[in-house]
Structure formats: structure tokens, C-alpha cells
Amino acid sequence: MEMTTSLFPWITNSPLIAVQVMSGLSVGMFLFLLSVGMSLIFGVTRIVNLAHGSFYMVGAYLMAALIEVLPGNPVSFWIALLLAPIGVAVLGGVIEITLLRRVYRRDPMMQLILTFALILIIGTLVLLVWGPDNKSVARPEALAGSVRILGQPFPSYYLLVLGLSPLVAVGLWLVFYRTRWGMLVRAATVDREMLGALGVDVSRLYTQVFAFGSWLAGLGGALAAPTVAVALGMDADVLINAFVVVVIGGLGSFAGTLISALVVGELQSFGILIFPGVSIVLPFALMAVVLMIRPWGLLGEPEE
Amino acid sequence: MARSTVMLAAALAIALVLPLALSAFYVVLLTEIAVAALFATAFNLLMGFGGMVSFGHAAYFALGAYAAALLAQKAEWPMLAAFAAAPLVAAFGALVFGFFIVRLSHTYFAMLSLAFAQILYTIIFKWTSLTGGDNGLLNVWPPAFLRSVTAYYYFTLLVIGACFLALHAIVNSPFGYALKAIRENPRRARFIGVNVRRHQLCAFVLSGFFSGVAGAVFAFHNGSVFPDFAFFTKSFEPLIVVLLGGMQSFYGPLAGAFGFKVMEWLISRWAPIYWPLFLGAILIVVILVLPQGFVGLFERRAWRLRAVNGKK
Numbered sequence: 373m374e375m376t377t378s379l380f381p382w383i384t385n386s387p388l389i390a391v392q393v394m395s396g397l398s399v400g401m402f403l404f405l406l407s408v409g410m411s412l413i414f415g416v417t418r419i420v421n422l423a424h425g426s427f428y429m430v431g432a433y434l435m436a437a438l439i440e441v442l443p444g445n446p447v448s449f450w451i452a453l454l455l456a457p458i459g460v461a462v463l464g465g466v467i468e469i470t471l472l473r474r475v476y477r478r479d480p481m482m483q484l485i486l487t488f489a490l491i492l493i494i495g496t497l498v499l500l501v502w503g504p505d506n507k508s509v510a511r512p513e514a515l516a517g518s519v520r521i522l523g524q525p526f527p528s529y530y531l532l533v534l535g536l537s538p539l540v541a542v543g544l545w546l547v548f549y550r551t552r553w554g555m556l557v558r559a560a561t562v563d564r565e566m567l568g569a570l571g572v573d574v575s576r577l578y579t580q581v582f583a584f585g586s587w588l589a590g591l592g593g594a595l596a597a598p599t600v601a602v603a604l605g606m607d608a609d610v611l612i613n614a615f616v617v618v619v620i621g622g623l624g625s626f627a628g629t630l631i632s633a634l635v636v637g638e639l640q641s642f643g644i645l646i647f648p649g650v651s652i653v654l655p656f657a658l659m660a661v662v663l664m665i666r667p668w669g670l671l672g673e674p675e676e
Numbered sequence: 677m678a679r680s681t682v683m684l685a686a687a688l689a690i691a692l693v694l695p696l697a698l699s700a701f702y703v704v705l706l707t708e709i710a711v712a713a714l715f716a717t718a719f720n721l722l723m724g725f726g727g728m729v730s731f732g733h734a735a736y737f738a739l740g741a742y743a744a745a746l747l748a749q750k751a752e753w754p755m756l757a758a759f760a761a762a763p764l765v766a767a768f769g770a771l772v773f774g775f776f777i778v779r780l781s782h783t784y785f786a787m788l789s790l791a792f793a794q795i796l797y798t799i800i801f802k803w804t805s806l807t808g809g810d811n812g813l814l815n816v817w818p819p820a821f822l823r824s825v826t827a828y829y830y831f832t833l834l835v836i837g838a839c840f841l842a843l844h845a846i847v848n849s850p851f852g853y854a855l856k857a858i859r860e861n862p863r864r865a866r867f868i869g870v871n872v873r874r875h876q877l878c879a880f881v882l883s884g885f886f887s888g889v890a891g892a893v894f895a896f897h898n899g900s901v902f903p904d905f906a907f908f909t910k911s912f913e914p915l916i917v918v919l920l921g922g923m924q925s926f927y928g929p930l931a932g933a934f935g936f937k938v939m940e941w942l943i944s945r946w947a948p949i950y951w952p953l954f955l956g957a958i959l960i961v962v963i964l965v966l967p968q969g970f971v972g973l974f975e976r977r978a979w980r981l982r983a984v985n986g987k988k
Contacts (some may be wrong), residue, residue: 484786486963492956493960496950521769619791
């Protein structure tokens with residue numbers, strides 16, 4: 373359940389401020405990738421999906437399984453990276469259609485308990501399918517080495533993770549603000565009933581959004597697979613991190629999630645430097661402070 | 677009411693006699709049922725009667741357990757003194773955290789309670805010199821006269837019976853009624869002169885206190901305490917027990933704890949790795965089919981019968 377070290381293996385502990393800022397930025401970008409799907413799903417469906425970390429875990433396991441199955445050539449890694457998140461998206465879509473759809477009008481507590489039940493079920497199924505042993509995923513050959521950044525050795529694979537995260541952020545922005553589908557999603561976060569009254573199939577939109585959010589979690593898991601031990605329990609790590617980021621930023625807010633992820637990233641990076649013992653408490657402390665002052669988060673909107 | 681008193685007396689009589697007939701293994705199971713029942717009933721004081729759902733109640737269970745273990749082991753207090761002090765530590769924790777938490781409502785209440793519990797979890801996890809970190813604290817045993825499984829079971833029964841009486845009195849006191857009024861309509865409660873926040877905080881502290889009792893009982897029963905006691909998955913346990921038993925009745929969590937622990941034991945005996953899967957499936961069934969819990973199922977039937985009789 374260790375927070376920083378296992379989830380962000382590249383985090384540095386350097387006296388150089390610039391290195392530490394970069395390190396925090398990279399943690400923040402990856403945190404954004406992990407949490408934006410959760411925020412998106414809440415924005416549209418008003419469900420806090422506690423199974424988000426479980427989708428991440430499934431993404432990592434699918435990645436490991438696909439690489440085992442696919443022939444050992446350099447292209448396989450990229451095919452697996454493409455397919456694993458799609459598998460998670462399908463899983464998310466199926467869960468939305470069979471279960472979540474029935475509880476949208478119910479008490480939010482029931483929704484939370486339902487997604488908690490999903491954590492238990494998915495966790496056991498992963499154990500049954502892939503067994504209790506940790507899996508490791510080899511990095512693609514081209515990214516197996518390391519490069520020097522500001523004089524510090526830095527594994528090249530992390531550059532992929534860190535490069536892809538901002539790309540995903542830009543891609544999401546384009547999808548939300550430059551496509552018709554994105555416009556519908558934004559409309560659904562504002563007024564679902566009006567959207568339905570205007571003739572949009574809201575039910576289908578919900579399924580799509582849920583699958584898309586799951587895809588993002590799966591992508592995070594697949595990308596992270598070569599950097600960590602793929603193991604049971606990685607779901608709780610991610611869930612708690614994503615939860616903190618999403619709550620601080622404001623549930624359902626895209627920009628809020630980005631800002632919050634970067635702030636939490638820097639907080640963790642400098643926390644390790646300045647308060648080594650208590651650094652992992654800092655994000656929760658920030659979350660508690662934000663909840664006390666602005667319960668709806670930095671850029672979220674108050675309910676009612 | 678009279679009927680439930682009779683049933684409770686019968687249940688108590690059975691609980692007293694059972695250890696004579698059962699092997700130690702089942703006595704351990706009964707002790708664990710009692711702990712789960714108290715934890716869930718304390719939790720339900722907030723959820724069922726106060727309308728406040730905490731997602732971080734493991735914090736107060738863990739505070740009780742760790743306070744008992746630390747006082748007994750590191751401060752070398754006698755077990756009963758450590759045991760008596762532990763719920764006060766939990767109640768103090770609930771006062772400090774609750775002061776902020778009760779200011780929020782609904783989802784935000786749940787989230788802030790979770791945030792505080794997670795802070796406590798990380799502190800326990802990291803403060804290795806005091807708490808043993810991930811390894812927990814071992815060899816937290818009661819004194820010789822309570823060492824046997826049966827003796828400890830009777831001790832548990834005594835403590836938890838007293839707590840149930842206290843909780844029952846609280847629920848049926850003017851304070852309990854004010855709490856229910858707040859649950860139904862906070863604004864109206866405020867208009868008739870109820871200090872809403874103070875009542876909520878009071879309920880939060882009481883709930884934390886009794887969760888701490890459950891934690892302390894469990895610490896000496898288990899002989900060890902671990903950071904997982906404060907982890908968020910533990911916070912879901914009383915929620916699940918209450919959900920199974922039904923939150924609208926005082927004894928719902930008791931029935932829920934019985935069902936929960938017996939199911940856990942049956943399934944764990946057969947195939948432990950399937951337990952979370954079953955629990956998840958049961959939760960989904962309860963949410964989709966039986967929102968009143970299993971006790972609700974019987975209560976609704978009883979209510980319907982009464983309605984039919986009334987017509988006659």
C-alpha cells in the first residue's frame with residue numbers, strides 16, 4: 373500500500389530544484405492519466421467509481437498476458453499496449469450496461485457500495501485468472517536503456533510514460549472541445565435531462581463515457597506495467613491516488629483534475645525532499661483542507 | 677417491543693450457554709461476531725439513526741485497537757486499564773476529526789471521513805518505531821484469567837452487552853430522537869431549536885467511542901494489531917454488515933454481523949480466495965434486490981401481517 377515509491381518509481385530525491393520540479397511534473401502528469409477517467413465518469417454519471425483502480429489493474433494484467441501470448445518481436449509490445457486498454461474499455465462497458473445502469477437513480481451510497489463490490493469481484497477474478505504470483509513486463513528494446521537528463525540517469529521507458537500523459541491530456545481536450553461527442557459529454561455534465569429531451573440517447577452516451585473512462589484507467593495500467601511489479605493490490609494504490617486527485621480538483625472537472633494532479637505531483641516530489649517521513653500524508657492533508665474550505669474541489673461546482 | 681425483548685433475552689441465554697456445547701473454534705467465531713456486531717451498531721448510530729455515512733470508520737476501530745495494544749505493551753499498563761482507556765482515545769480522535777467532518781454533508785462527509793482515516797492509516801504505516809509499521813504489534817494478549825478462548829468470550833459478551841444497552845438507551849433517549857429528526861429534515865430540526873452540528877458531533881464521538889471498544893476487544897482477542905485495521909477496505913465492513921442486516925432497525929446490524937461472519941466462515945473454510953467474490957456478489961444482490969437488507973425482508977412481512985390483522 374506504499375504510495376509514492378511503487379506507483380512512481382522514477383521519482384527523484386535530488387538537491388537540484390530543477391530536477392525535483394521535473395520529477396514532480398512527471399508524477400503529476402501520470403497522476404492525471406490515472407485519475408482523469410474517474411473524474412470524467414463522475415462528471416457525466418455522478419458515480420464515484422471506486423473500481424477505477426481495479427480497471428487499472430486489469431489493464432496491467434492484460435498487458436502482461438498479451439505480451440506473453442504475442443510473438444516476441446518489437447512490434448508486439450505496441451500491439452499489446454493498444455489492445456489491453458481496449459479490453460478494459462469493453463469490460464467497463466459491459467459492467468455499465470449490466471449493473472451501473474440500474475442504480476443511477478438510487479442513493480449515492482448504494483452506488484458507492486456497488487462499485488466497492490466490483491473491487492472485490494474484479495480482485496478475485498484477477499487472482500483466479502492470473503494466479504497469486506507477481507508478473508513482470510519487459511520494456512521494449514528501444515526503450516530498455518537510460519538517458520541522462522540534467523546529469524541524472526533516467527530510464528528511457530519513463531520518457532514514454534511521461535511523454536504520453538501530456539499527449540493524452542491534449543487529446544482529451546481536443547475530444548471534449550472539438551468534437552460533437554465531446555460537446556454532448558460536456559452537455560451531459562451540465563444537464564442530463566435537457567440533453568435527453570433534445571433527443572440524444574443519454575443511456576448510450578453513459579455507456580460510452582464509462583467505457584472511455586475505463587479505457588483511460590486501462591491505458592494507465594498497461595503503460596505502468598513495465599515499470600512496476602504487476603501484482604494484486606495495485607488497485608488500491610491507484611484508487612486512493614486517483615480519488616485524492618479527483619476530489620482536490622473537483623469531481624467532474626477536466627481542468628481541475630489536471631491542476632490538482634500537477635499540484636499533488638509537486639507536493640509528493642518536494643515532500644520526499646523536505647519531509648521524508650511524512651510525505652505520503654501530504655496529499656491526504658491537502659485533500660482534507662480542500663474539503664473543509666471548498667468541498668466541491670478547486671474547479672468543481674457546488675451541488676444544489 | 678416486548679417481543680423483541682423476549683427474543684433478545686433468548687439470544688443472550690443461547691449466547692451464554694453456547695460455549696459449553698461448542699469447540700474453541702466456534703467460540704472464537706462467536707467472539708468475532710460480537711465484535712463485528714458492536715462495530716456495525718456503533719456505525720449505524722451514525723448511518724441509520726443520524727443519516728451520516730462515514731467511509732472512514734476503520735479509523736476509530738484502529739485507534740481503539742492500537743491504543744489498547746500500545747498502552748498494554750509499550751506503556752505496560754495493566755490490560756484492563758489499557759482496555760478502558762482505548763475507547764477514550766478513539767472518542768478523542770472522533771472528536772478531532774468529527775469537528776471538521778460534520779460540517780459537510782452527504783458525499784463530502786463520506787470523503788472527508790475517508791481522507792482522515794487514510795491519514796491515520798499512513799501514520800500507523802509509517803511510524804514504525806511506535807506502531808511496528810507493516811509488521812504491526814504482536815503478542816498483545818490479555819492476562820492469564822482471560823487467556824482462554826471461553827473466558828475471553830464471556831468477557832467480550834459482558835463488554836459488548838453493556839455497550840448494546842448503552843447504545844439502545846442512546847437511541848431511545850431525547851438525544852436519539854433529535855438525531856432522527858436531523859436525519860429526516862435537518863432544516864426543520866434546526867427551526868425547532870435543535871443544535872444540528874452539536875448533535876451530529878456528539879453522535880460522531882459516541883460512534884467513535886463504541887467503534888474503539890470494538891477495536892480494543894478485537895486487539896486482545898486477535899493478540900496483534902495491524903495497519904490494515906485502518907485501511908479503507910476495513911471501513912466498508914460495518915457498512916456491509918449494516919446493509920445486510922438493514923439500517924432501519926437497532927438490531928439489524930446484530931443480525932447482519934451474524935450472517936456476515938457465518939458466511940465468511942463457511943466460504944473461507946471451503947475456498948478462502950472466493951470469499952471477496954461472494955461478498956461482492958451478495959452486495960450486488962442486496963443493492964439491486966433487497967435494499968432494506970435481510971432483516972428488512974422479515975420486517976416488511978411482519979408489518980404487512982400487522983396491517984392485515986389491523987383491518988380485521
